[in-house]
Amino acid sequence: MIVPSAWGAAASRFARLSRHPAFVFNVNPSNLERQLSFLREIDRLKSVVRMSPLIDQSRRENSAEHSWHLAMYALVLSEHAAAPVDVTRVVKMLLIHDIVEIDAGDVPFHVPSTHAGQAEREQLAAERIFSLLPEAQAAEFRALWFEFEAGESDDARFAKALDRFQPMLHNAATEGGTWVECEVTEEQVIARCQHPIERGAPALWQAAARLVEEHFRKPDAQ
Numbered sequence: 001m002i003v004p005s006a007w008g009a010a011a012s013r014f015a016r017l018s019r020h021p022a023f024v025f026n027v028n029p030s031n032l033e034r035q036l037s038f039l040r041e042i043d044r045l046k047s048v049v050r051m052s053p054l055i056d057q058s059r060r061e062n063s064a065e066h067s068w069h070l071a072m073y074a075l076v077l078s079e080h081a082a083a084p085v086d087v088t089r090v091v092k093m094l095l096i097h098d099i100v101e102i103d104a105g106d107v108p109f110h111v112p113s114t115h116a117g118q119a120e121r122e123q124l125a126a127e128r129i130f131s132l133l134p135e136a137q138a139a140e141f142r143a144l145w146f147e148f149e150a151g152e153s154d155d156a157r158f159a160k161a162l163d164r165f166q167p168m169l170h171n172a173a174t175e176g177g178t179w180v181e182c183e184v185t186e187e188q189v190i191a192r193c194q195h196p197i198e199r200g201a202p203a204l205w206q207a208a209a210r211l212v213e214e215h216f217r218k219p220d221a222q
Helices: 004-018 029-049 063-080 089-094 118-130 137-150 154-173 177-181 184-201 203-217
Strands: 049-053 060-062
Touching: 004 060, 004 184, 029 063, 029 154, 049 063, 049 137, 049 154, 060 063, 063 154, 063 203, 089 137, 089 154, 118 137, 137 154, 154 177, 154 184, 154 203, 184 203
Parallel strands: none
Antiparallel strands: 049 060
16 A cells, blocks of 8 residues: 555656656657557447447447446456456457447347348458557457457457347346347347357356346236
8 A cells, every 4th residue: 555655755756757858758659649540540439329228228329338338347247257267358358349340330139131241341340440559559459359259268258248248138127128129039039148148157147047037928028
């Protein structure tokens, strides 16, 4: 723990260092400009609208909100991962995984007819958008994105489990949400969601299965 006096001394030392020319110019201007260009570009993710409604049902969520929410899921729910995970890497994957939707758009999970060609569009988007970054960062982000897509590492399996679980929680909290809108059956939800969630976080599938049963087996369910 840093006591106030020590904190003050550290702050004073940082202030002196920050005025030193070696500190001020220890930044690659080219790298910085590329990083800022990338950050400006990914602002567009806020304009990619998903089908899932907000829980208050005031509007649909956008992909940037979805990514932020998933990062919070990882921080809160990591104890339920099927295997030990590096939470920092999982959070990075979840913040990165949908950036490709800036170019490729969001494909509704429960509308399979829209899926044709999506994988190729997303790969092209990953190459274009991540290449805005300095080479080393671009390689890191690209590798994390491909790791998530492959879904084979423990980190990626947990990340993909959260990506499937979050919309289910939204649907259950919004009287069916996209399940009702897309006329999805209980069997379809289980077929599409059980394996990835159960593989990455078995306890979350148990919770999700209860939500599905409660919705689809209500007397007034479709």
